[in-house]
Amino acid sequence: MSVISENSIIPTFTYPPLIIAAATITFLVLIYLLSTKPRPVYLIDFICYRPPSHLRVSMANFAEHLEIYSIQPRDTIDFQVKMAEKSGIGNESAFPLSLHRIPLDNSLPFSRQETETVLFTAVDQILDKHKVNPKSIDILITNCSIFCPTPSISSTVINKFGFRSNVKSFSLSGMGCGAGLVAVGLAKDLLKVSKNSLALVLSMEAVTPSGYNGNIKSMLLANALFRMGGVAVLLSNKKQDQSRAKYKLKYLFRTHMGSDDRAYQSVYQQSDDTGEVGVSLSRSLLHVAANALKLNITELGPRVLPISEMFLYLKSVVQCKFLNRERGGEIYVPDFKKAFEHFCIHAGGRAVIDAVEGRLKLSREDGEASRMTLHRFGNTSSSSVWYELAYLEAKGRVKNGDRVWQIGFGSGFKCNSAVWECVSEIDSDVRNAWSDCIDSYPVEIPDVADH
Template sequence: MEIILLLLFYILPLTYILYNLFNFINQRRNRHCYILNYQCFKPSDNQMLTTKFSGDIVMRNKNIGLEEFKFLLKAIVSSGIGEQTYGPNMVFHGRENCPTSDDIISEMDVMFDDIIHKLLTRSNVSPSEIDVLVVNVSMLAAVPSLTARIINRYKMREDIKVYNLTGMGCSASLISINIIETIFKSEKDKLALMVTSESLTPNWYSGNDRSMILANCLFRLGGCAVLLTNKSSLKQKAMLKLKSLVRVHHGGRDESYGCCLQKEDDNGRIGFYLGRNLPKAATKAFIENLKRIIPNILPIRELLRFSIASFAWKWIYGYGSRKRGLGFRPIVNLKTGVNHFCLHTGGKAVIDGIGKSLNLNEYDLEPARMTLHRFGNTSASSLWYVLSYMEAKKRLRKSDKVFMIGFGAGFKCNSCLWEVMRDLKDDDRSNVWNESIDMYPPRSVENPFMEMYGWLNEEDEVTFDRMKVRV
């Protein structure tokens, strides 16, 4: 009788508690999101958009005149983009005004075949082992979908979970990471493949609207494939571990929604519109995103310091002091919880603006500036080129924290924090920076467009026909 009572009142409840505790710990272990490997795309050298060839492309556009060319000159010179960036094949064949369906699909196929094959080979992973596939290419909705093309090309399993994202803009890769993270929280021991890129071929603008032709100057060819897992057995092989991810969407605000979108100009030509209020919309989304993620990534001591400093500032100057011109409020020091900053390479002004807002120095901004100069704005994949630069420079050490910030149409601002799981010293030839990393940062990143075409700013009386002859 005593044994039965002991069993009922002590042993069984203790066993039940230990069983649930074990399940809880085991579940928590498998909810982590690790990056095992990633591979950025490096097109062939014959796809480089040199200064002269970029000028030739502009000359082929019969819809622009001298004033539009001057505007493009000023935009390119101040963009921070060099002349080693890459463009789609159709511009080299003179088909930017009428790309074929083969041009559109082959651009994606060449990229996917390169980065996915290299990634899986480096990681020693078979395509049949992939449990989740997420592809984001904002401005292309193919039928069958791009995910279907990848599944068919690599003969992946029939039960693979598939997500094909379009229209998500330059911040789409972090949205894809968020989808994978959510799946990992409910299913254990999974492998996920995330592919991020942008389709330039069908979205080349051939009109003369300045707010739409600017996109031709900024966006360049690029892409990246990332292999992720939540298998605790692969933790020792992981490169990065996701610590926090926050998404902010201001699509409910008309001024934010309309600042960055695909539309037709007055003549019916489709292009990508960049509005004047884009910086204002980006700033609002950026501030809202920081408010949400800062408590997750900074140590308590910095949060207390900032709170006390803010309270003292308000107590001394009052809540209306900013309107009276009494200075700015105290600034939170992100470097107390972050070692490296992966910034979206939307343009020189974007990088400068984020750097000023976060009080970053040139060392912090160097990876984003050099990525913009070398590869241009590769849309959602740009963050991974920045990360690859840090790896090539051997900056990433075990336990370092990497902060990623991305902006996208909608308007969206997404950010996340990664923890480096081991010293990253990529010495093989798979890193897109390895062949040129010793040349960066260069002494000067000025765009050679000014040297070749700068005379236009001085000869206002020149006609566009004469300009073509001189060039």
């Protein structure tokens, strides 16, 4: 039996200091994790460029212009007119001033003029609307696929508006119609490491330098589809901007098919035998786009779909693969209307919208914003998904808590998805690019067979 003498020192406070130390470390770790956790990316607002009425080009005007200035043979002119009539584009879309000239002028000065007209107007409007000083912009990202001048487009904007000398600026080129969501993705990544920052994303395609004057049909399609347009998007990770933001970015997924030769060459800028340069749209484009979309939603689906839809999908996969090998079977397409209230499908053309609607089992009403954007503004490339969101806002359809799925396709080939959650009450009376004509939409667009 051991005896503790009166002179023994009992380590009364041995354990409490360890507990205090552990608690302190835990507290510091929590503080660190909270401080390093990326803040939400908020979409404060966006402004789509609305071309003035004198730049509009009706189908009759499009055909007449080709008749007057084109040196192309008769069948080439007829093909372009036929494609334009079947495209789903109406009589209100616009060409830049350079393409209204006879003969048309696709020179560098006119390419600059178109780019500056679209972007300067959109930037001026969004900064003025929200009383944002240009020097408070921390990140500037521009994207334009065909036109890539020196100095860059971002430098041109910086020079015009007097941004700070330490603004983080980027100019993306050659990324096609999907570049708008690529630019948003880049802004999101930069906002992760830039605290209390404002990002301005500018998306457009210059029509002036992208026309094709040869006779290859796959390269003539772009002449009939692309129109003048662009957008300015203001993003923020500032906590104080939460109250004035329209949307919060939930997810952004990018799928790149560039390792596949057919996908890589499906949208391809090249010169023909006579040296004329244009962008070729291959016959396999829709098939490539469908595969890219399939891969993209494979990554997106588990994040947004309810468990019931995921169960039905997995069940169909198992049945087709193991139980019905001989008889075959159809893979269940999840009902994405249970995940999203609104869909903004890139308005690349009637066939693109039809293909996506078919792949996702969407109704024509789900694709209304895309079809009406194509009809009113044409294919505005990377900015088209923003004209579609503006359409939904002008119609008063976007409500607080609604989820919006933007789907963009681009050369390379790529499919990009952005998911936004509405975090405010959208006022449909606030003017946007649709305000002058929204009461006239939707319009009935004849089927291709009716032409």
